Amino acid sequence: MLVPVRSPAALRLRAVAGRPVSDLPYRRTCNINHPGGSYVMLFRQSCSVSLASQGSTSLFSSTSIRPRPIHLAMASKREEELNSLVVDGRIAAAAAVTVILAVANRVLYKLALVPMKQYPFFLAQLTTFGYVAVYFSILYVRYTRQIVTKEMLGIPKSRFIAIGLLEALGVASGMSAGAMLPGTAIPILSQTFLVWQLVLSALILGRRYAVNQILGCLLVALGVILAISSGSSNGQLLSGIEFLWPVLMVASSAFQACASILKEFVFIDSAKRLQGKSLDIFVVNSFGSGFQALFVFLLLPFLSNLRGIPLAELPQYLRDGAACFLNIGGSLTDCEGAPLLPLLFILTNMAFNISLLNLVKVSSALLSSLVATIAVPLSIYILSLPLPYMPEGASLNVVFVMGTAILVSGLTLYNLPVTGNWLHKDD
Secondary structure (H helix, E strand, O other): OOOOEOOOHHHHHHHHHOOOHHHOOOOOOOOOOEOOEEOOOOOOOOOEEEEEEEOOEEEEEEEOOOOOHHHHHHHHHHHHHHHHHHHHHHHHHHHHHHHHHHHHHHHHHHHHOOOOOOOHHHHHHHHHHHHHHHHHHHHHHHHHOOOOOHHHHOOOOHHHHHHHHHHHHHHHHHHHHHOOOOOOHHHHHHOHHHHHHHHHHHHHOOOOOOHHHHHHHHHHHHHHHHHHHOOOOOOOOOOOOOOHHHHHHHHHHHHHHHHHHHHHHHHHHHHHHOOOOOOOHHHHHHHHHHHHHHHHHHOHHHHHHHOOOOHHHHHHHHHHHHHHHHOOOOOOOOOOOOOHHHHHHHHHHHHHHHHHHHHHHHOOHHHHHHHHHHHHHHHHHHHOOOEOOEOOOOOOOHHHHHHHHHHHHHHHHHOOOOOOOOOOOOO
16 A cells, blocks of 8 residues: 655655665556655566655655565465376376276287187287387387487397396296196286285385285285186196196296386386486387397297197197188188287287386386286176177176275275375385
8 A cells, every 4th residue: 555755855855865776675556646645656567665754754664565485385385286186197097098908908818819729829929029010110100200219219228138038038937837727827826926016116126115005915916816716616726737837927927027127117217317308118118029029039949849839840830820810721610700809909918018018107017017906807707798709608706706895905005195195106
């Protein structure tokens, strides 16, 4: 508010001259007329000054309206909260998409094996080498559009070599063990992937998890085991199976978990090398799959022997597998549904891996494994329904419901707040 000045002009000038003009705080105003007297006004951006006197004594008073530090801090805090909500929303959306693709991936894998049940090794090889062609094609397009930079391509390849080797070992050991294990035992033993990730992320990335997070992961694994085992027979699941094969399946999960942790380490390290820029997903996918295909090719004689295929018969096996995949050749039987079902599986599997790696990028490898774990009982429920090329269904018992309830309880326990938002990498 402007205060009228009832002093002579000389007094007004002396009051103004008492301080340099540059030191006078003031605010802009439009109404300088007041019935009570006259004003001494100096204008600058967003300021005002008022001169006042009482009786014979002149009083120089100044007021300024400036942004208060507390207001700036509150605005900054609100902005951080909004940014955090946006990030959490992106992570939640990525997790939901990953769950859907994980369920579709498991269901289509079973459906793809209906026509390719005699040639699972060929399907695995086709998927591995198909990744290389598709990923490097996408990488080339993104490079020409300058989405992928030379600095991204200059990331040390030793990490990708290690990732490719670990994934190749995971495929080799998983296939050899899967050939000897009953079908229901494979997803149960595969859930050790979650435990391996919890341990390896603490060792390699230096993560520290709270007690509720560790117990939550254990409950998730227990719930998945109960849900999956509910569909098995009443006898011992691994009766008559050599001890080597379940151990080899657990080792396969360890190789894959270590590869996932290394991918997360690549993203963290590349952020420093690229000065804060985010490494493109297809750089990791392309080079990782390329080295994986290389090591799978080098392990081809070993893989063929584990599948019971002599090395001399391997070319004929691959030719028959290709003919069944294309559904051509009069001598082949039980290939109905190809190539549609295998192609749907390959495309969905690629989309799932991209979504899973994106979730690793924006959150953590442990969250990605938890999200993939949720899909296990969901996919079992869908597979229990009559499906095309699989008209026979299966009934789910109370154990499945109990396992699902334990799984959800584990996720709830894991998601309880500790010291911050658990979705972020630094928690």
